[in-house]
Amino acid sequence: MATLPALDPSIRATVQELGDARAVPNLRWLSGLLGVSPERLGPWLAEIPQLAPLERALRQAHEGGGRTFYAQFRAPFELYMMTRASRPDNVVETGVSSGISSAHFLAALGQNHRGTLHSVDRPLVQARATLAKGESEVSVPPGHSSGWAIPESDRGDWDLRLGLSQEKLPALVKEIGSVDIFLHDSYHTPTHLKFELETIRPKLHPGSIVMADNTTWTGQAFPRFARSLGAKVWRRGTSDLVGLRVPEPL
Numbered sequence: 330m331a332t333l334p335a336l337d338p339s340i341r342a343t344v345q346e347l348g349d350a351r352a353v354p355n356l357r358w359l360s361g362l363l364g365v366s367p368e369r370l371g372p373w374l375a376e377i378p379q380l381a382p383l384e385r386a387l388r389q390a391h392e393g394g395g396r397t398f399y400a401q402f403r404a405p406f407e408l409y410m411m412t413r414a415s416r417p418d419n420v421v422e423t424g425v426s427s428g429i430s431s432a433h434f435l436a437a438l439g440q441n442h443r444g445t446l447h448s449v450d451r452p453l454v455q456a457r458a459t460l461a462k463g464e465s466e467v468s469v470p471p472g473h474s475s476g477w478a479i480p481e482s483d484r485g486d487w488d489l490r491l492g493l494s495q496e497k498l499p500a501l502v503k504e505i506g507s508v509d510i511f512l513h514d515s516y517h518t519p520t521h522l523k524f525e526l527e528t529i530r531p532k533l534h535p536g537s538i539v540m541a542d543n544t545t546w547t548g549q550a551f552p553r554f555a556r557s558l559g560a561k562v563w564r565r566g567t568s569d570l571v572g573l574r575v576p577e578p579l
């Protein structure tokens with residue numbers, strides 16, 4: 330098995346700024362997904378400490394919004410690194426909430442000086458100023474909208490479309506030439522995940538990366554899609570975040 334680069338203390342310190350130890354990057358997962366040896370990830374890993382001010386701002390926004398833990402998405406640094414490594418033209422995601430995944434795609438696209446993040450989200454709005462017991466952590470504090478934790482200065486040229494992905498995703502996909510990276514993190518049912526995957530399928534190409542979070546709830550939708558492409562499913566550790574890389578045709 331390939332040796333993984335050691336995680337420098339400054340990387341762990343950056344993860345701490347975000348405030349959730351689950352976000353320590355999983356290099357085995359990323360290396361499998363990208364199809365590159367772990368050593369090749371070194372340059373992108375070395376950039377992570379530069380994200381410390383962004384991570385601090387995200388954590389502070391969450392704390393200000395009454396969220397005691399940071400996020401619903403546990404692999405933000407892998408999103409950053411894969412976007413830097415693959416230099417996509419189009420990143421598409423469904424499910425924004427406070428904006429952890431979006432912030433990391435945007436940061437990497439900014440460093441690339443090319444490519445666009447297209448996000449679709451139907452925000453759930455929190456009823457009162459403080460999050461009520463039992464109310465979803467993914468809801469948006471009153472007066473805010475999707476991506477509310479991302480500092481204004483870090484939003485770049487973001488194509489954020491508010492509404493149900495059932496309505497917004499088909500139109501978005503028609504408008505763009507390719508889907509180079511896709512992340513499903515919206516409505517986690519087998520039927521809905523299948524709908525999103527089939528919607529993006531015509532714009533995928535060999536090398537496109539497709540990911541889905543919370544696949545405990547989506548049955549066979551992701552593995553079936555992977556089989557239809559002849560792709561291997563890469564699971565992040567023991568979590569239910571999975572991904573695939575579209576293979577070259579045989």
Ligand SMILES: C[S@@+](CC[C@H](N)C(=O)[O-])C[C@H]1O[C@@H](n2cnc3c(N)ncnc32)[C@H](O)[C@@H]1O
Nearest residue numbers: 402424425426429430450451453493494515516
């Ligand atoms: C798990 S959160 C997304 C977390 C986000 N990726 C992050 O990194 O923090 C799910 C989001 O999807 C939204 N959502 C749920 N069903 C949706 C649908 N059918 N279309 C679009 N957005 C949806 C929710 O309101 C919520 O904002």
